[in-house]
Amino acid sequence: MENLFDLTGKVALVTGASSGLGVQMAKALARAGAKLAICARRVEKLESVKAEIEALGAECYAHACDVTDIEQIKQCVADVEAHYGRIDILVNNAGTSGMGNAESQDTEQWRRILSTNLDGPYYMAREVARGMIERGYGKIVMLGSIHSTVGMAELPLSAYCASKGGILMLTKQLATEWAKYGITVNAIGPAYFPSEMTVSVIDDGDFLDVIKTRCPMGRPGRDGELDGALLYFASDASSYCTGQLLSVDGGWNAI
Known part of the structure; x- marks a missing residue:
């Protein structure tokens, strides 16, 4: 039986x-057979992640x-395309957070977020879609919430x-504009997952009560519980699915 989630030969x-x-x-895509390009601001951390991905047997190219x-975005995309020849899958994961009461929130915090x-x-x-449009194929996965x-x-x-x-509506509109080029654009909407950005919130006992x-x-x-949604949207398993937000939230949105 054909493995619809196989990413062998794809560049992500x-x-x-x-x-x-x-x-x-990135590791989930590597395990599914993709060649990886990873980017972030912190180059020293990227090199460590690159080594972990290569230990899985996948190619990995790191770029600040x-x-x-x-x-910097334009240069990154150009360099990844020069290195691999193309980009088949984009996972738009980079993000930040910050809290502030709406009536007194710092303007610079709002702009940064x-x-x-x-x-x-x-x-x-x-920038990535331009190459995808030329090739008539692309999978873009946004990180909503x-x-x-x-x-x-x-x-x-x-x-x-x-x-x-905004990510939800951007996903819908890009999907609408780019469907005719063979590009799907979908979003994953995670609830609270352990990460560097959420650790201070999740470790708070009062907030755990909120989650309950x-x-x-x-x-x-938990680690790995986003992998299925990611691989669905990144692979040809979702060939007729675009403009969607898939909530991975333990039922949060069901209430």
Whole structure:
């Protein structure tokens, strides 16, 4: 039987791949047979991740890139395409967070979060899509959130929620515009997973009580629980699926 999730020979670029979910997703793609390109700001961490991916038997190319800098994005995409010849899969994972009451939130914090979480994914998708359009094939996976669709009374997350809500509509519109070129654009909406960005929140006993109340499964996500959604959207298993957000949230959005 054909393995619809097989990525052998495909080239995947993962942003924000120096830690957390980016590392997990890069490894999942590598195990499925893809050649990896990973990028992030922290080059020293990228080199360590590169070694871990190569230990899985996959090719890996590491490139420094700050997704808030359009010129760095252009250079990264150009260098990855020069190295591998093309990019078949883009995982727009790079992101940041920050809390602040809406009425008093620092303007620079708002701009930083929107620049990283919304502007960066758009510019990266735009640059990668140009090559995909020429080749008539591409799989773009955005990282949304449960906060693409729901707010949070317990935490002041207006900027983060705005950025992830924007990712949902960006996903839908890019999917609509690029479907005719053989490109699918979908998003994964994780609930709270352990990562460098969420550790301080998840380790808080009071917030674990919030998760137990709001999430039917009563727990944060675990390592590897995003892999299935990622491989579905990155592979030809999702050939007739585009413009969708798949919530991986333990039932959070079901309530």
